[in-house]
Amino acid sequence: MHPAPSVIIFTVFSGLGFGMLVFLGLGLPPVTGWTAFFFYLAAYAMAVGGLMASAFHLGNPQRALKAFTQWRTSWLSREAWVSVAALAVMGIHAFAAVFFGAILAPIGWLGAGLSVFAVYCTSMIYAQLKTVPRWNTWLTPLHLITLSFGGGAALMGHTSLAGLLIVLAAALQVAHWQVGDRALARSGTTLASATGLGNRGRVTAFEPPHTGSNYLLKEMVYTVGRGHAAKLRLIALALGYGIPGVLLLLPIPGVWPSLIAVPSHIIGILAARWLFFAQAEHVVGLYYGKRAA
Amino acid sequence: MTQLPTSTEKKLGLVIDLDTCVGCHACVISCKGWNTENYGAPLSDTDAYGADPSGTFLNRIHSYEITQENAPAQLVHFPKSCLHCEDAPCVTVCPTGASYKRVEDGIVLVNESDCIGCGLCAWACPYGAREMDALEGVMKKCTLCVDRIYNNNLPEEDRVPACVRTCPAKARHFGDLGDPESDVSRLVAERGGMDLMPEQGTKPVNKYLPPRPKQDEAQEFDILAPYLEPVADTPSGFLGWLDKALEHIPGSGPRFPDPDARQKSGKL
Numbered sequence A: 001m002h003p004a005p006s007v008i009i010f011t012v013f014s015g016l017g018f019g020m021l022v023f024l025g026l027g028l029p030p031v032t033g034w035t036a037f038f039f040y041l042a043a044y045a046m047a048v049g050g051l052m053a054s055a056f057h058l059g060n061p062q063r064a065l066k067a068f069t070q071w072r073t074s075w076l077s078r079e080a081w082v083s084v085a086a087l088a089v090m091g092i093h094a095f096a097a098v099f100f101g102a103i104l105a106p107i108g109w110l111g112a113g114l115s116v117f118a119v120y121c122t123s124m125i126y127a128q129l130k131t132v133p134r135w136n137t138w139l140t141p142l143h144l145i146t147l148s149f150g151g152g153a154a155l156m157g158h159t160s161l162a163g164l165l166i167v168l169a170a171a172l173q174v175a176h177w178q179v180g181d182r183a184l185a186r187s188g189t190t191l192a193s194a195t196g197l198g199n200r201g202r203v204t205a206f207e208p209p210h211t212g213s214n215y216l217l218k219e220m221v222y223t224v225g226r227g228h229a230a231k232l233r234l235i236a237l238a239l240g241y242g243i244p245g246v247l248l249l250l251p252i253p254g255v256w257p258s259l260i261a262v263p264s265h266i267i268g269i270l271a272a273r274w275l276f277f278a279q280a281e282h283v284v285g286l287y288y289g290k291r292a293a
Numbered sequence B: 001m002t003q004l005p006t007s008t009e010k011k012l013g014l015v016i017d018l019d020t021c022v023g024c025h026a027c028v029i030s031c032k033g034w035n036t037e038n039y040g041a042p043l044s045d046t047d048a049y050g051a052d053p054s055g056t057f058l059n060r061i062h063s064y065e066i067t068q069e070n071a072p073a074q075l076v077h078f079p080k081s082c083l084h085c086e087d088a089p090c091v092t093v094c095p096t097g098a099s100y101k102r103v104e105d106g107i108v109l110v111n112e113s114d115c116i117g118c119g120l121c122a123w124a125c126p127y128g129a130r131e132m133d134a135l136e137g138v139m140k141k142c143t144l145c146v147d148r149i150y151n152n153n154l155p156e157e158d159r160v161p162a163c164v165r166t167c168p169a170k171a172r173h174f175g176d177l178g179d180p181e182s183d184v185s186r187l188v189a190e191r192g193g194m195d196l197m198p199e200q201g202t203k204p205v206n207k208y209l210p211p212r213p214k215q216d217e218a219q220e221f222d223i224l225a226p227y228l229e230p231v232a233d234t235p236s237g238f239l240g241w242l243d244k245a246l247e248h249i250p251g252s253g254p255r256f257p258d259p260d261a262r263q264k265s266g267k268l
């Protein structure tokens, strides 16, 4: 799939923002006053900023409110509802904490739950797609939620917890890559099944329908070279997981481990997310003879 | 509404004959023509005469080669437009309700005034049947020419999809696939009509008729072969005399020179 910057930024930062809101809602730590103000400011900037970035991806953003109507079937619509609900509930929690120094625990728990659910909805937008076998697995939501917790914990200063969660997320990341690399072949969808001609011999794409490019090729038949992808995976593993994991787990006093770990984590996850999209093979590529399987 | 109807009164769709399609792309052009001038936003082209032309189409023709051991390769032209799936994943993912499947005839449509252009439905379609229009930012797809098939302003023979009406090889057939007695259903039964990507679970309404095996039928043509053989290998009678006489004219070689002999003699 085309790795659009708006969608990469949206998924990475809204994951981090909601991850922070989970900890703020649970009262870990129970911040009030100015401290709370800055924590909430950071969390809202990332969650809301991410959601706004996703609007850049729309062809007709002026009608975005219509996306709230189909929550019965659409994960995208559910995401819209749950994100707004999480932000609203956590808004009440933040208001009480910042201005009245009060922790409204039940509201915080509700907000934390909604924040997790928001990340889950986002991940299900991708995980539900049978057409992209690499995404169509329970590992997708599990990985994205773990990552959101890990990033949130790091931003909230829970260094050892963050370190553990980031190591866990690294394991899930590697599993997602390993399973993902075989997902298209295992899905059973091939050019033979796509054309129904497989029982007559070996089917190969002879001529595409058009000489130029088109929406389908640009959006869904993005390809990355094997070597390029392998290098980026190493960078993502080192910056996104390895360096922050080690820095956060080692008993180093002071804040400077976090000051290196957090930016490194974010840069690494941006690279990983770029690969998440760029390497995702949509089955329509088969019709164009653009898939190895 | 993006909830799919549990059943539809009719299942209107196309039956596409891979045996007769000649890959002329006439249906591509008639589809683009009709759907640019009628239902919804026009199908735009960008940089049409430049270095990187691109455009929105609702129907495209691929070509595939089938190779077998001990048999000649076969070329199959493969028209592809929306299959109006019964279990249409493109509809359920839509957040706005712009995408829907009609209860009365099963046609899958996009209400463009509700579409925010998120593109998720195109991601959910395994067949590449939906294309976002680059200029309008709304999702375009085959409408099964809903503005022709019920259009009483058109003469009766034109109340079929533009692609069906145009096809010079009669490779596209339109009808109700929910009615087992319809012409299209009978065609599917007779010719072993098939689903594309059945494992994706979309239950397409459109069916494809497989190409007939060519080499099995070669036998039939052999019946005519004796009548088509050359009448005489070596000319005799007057022609034979003329042939020999001409050979004796200086400078003229044999009528059917042996290429090896020519090379040896150094005359080329």
Ligand code: SF4
Pocket: B081, B082, B083, B084, B085, B088, B089, B090, B091, B108, B124, B125, B126, B127, B128, B129, B130, B141, B202
């Ligand atoms: S072919 Fe694609 S666009 Fe058409 S109904 Fe099926 S899934 Fe939807």
Ligand code: SF4
Pocket: B093, B094, B095, B096, B097, B098, B099, B110, B114, B115, B116, B117, B118, B119, B120, B121, B122, B138, B139
């Ligand atoms: S692009 Fe339009 S029709 Fe498709 S899912 Fe988004 S809102 Fe619905």
Ligand code: SF4
Pocket: B030, B031, B032, B034, B035, B058, B059, B081, B082, B141, B142, B143, B144, B145, B161, B162, B163, B164
């Ligand atoms: S039915 Fe109409 S819209 Fe669909 S492919 Fe044919 S001409 Fe195009």
